[in-house]
Amino acid sequence: MEIFVKLAWGLLALIHAPPAVVFFAPTLLRRLYGVEPGGDVGVLLMHRGALFMALVVLCLQSIVDAPLRRGGSLAVAISMAGFLFLYARSGFPAGALRTIAIADTVALAPLLLVLVAAWGLG
Numbered sequence: 001m002e003i004f005v006k007l008a009w010g011l012l013a014l015i016h017a018p019p020a021v022v023f024f025a026p027t028l029l030r031r032l033y034g035v036e037p038g039g040d041v042g043v044l045l046m047h048r049g050a051l052f053m054a055l056v057v058l059c060l061q062s063i064v065d066a067p068l069r070r071g072g073s074l075a076v077a078i079s080m081a082g083f084l085f086l087y088a089r090s091g092f093p094a095g096a097l098r099t100i101a102i103a104d105t106v107a108l109a110p111l112l113l114v115l116v117a118a119w120g121l122g
Helices: 002-021 028-033 039-064 066-089 096-106 108-119
Strands: none
Touching: 002 028, 002 039, 002 066, 002 096, 002 108, 028 039, 039 066, 066 096, 066 108, 096 108
8 A cells, every 4th residue: 555655646746746846947837827937927937836845845855754744745735736726716718827727737646646555545
């Protein structure tokens, strides 16, 4: 079971990596979100990249540091559930947001696995 939990943490890190890279490569904002790197929205999305980098690091650290997994699973769950809630509340818009929603929906399976393992629910 432990190997599957570690793989799930790795998948969660991988899912969160593309938005994290925006922090280091702001030009990706155009491709990922259709937003120019400059301006208020660009700066906010680059800051979002920094926050996603924190999630990536948390997921990677959770692979090797089991005591970190409870907090890590909550942070990732809040991020993913928060986005999916906002996406649904916005009427399921098309475009870049739909791609993110699909990725987060697919990532619910590894998230469920790490939640069950971290909180002893299984």
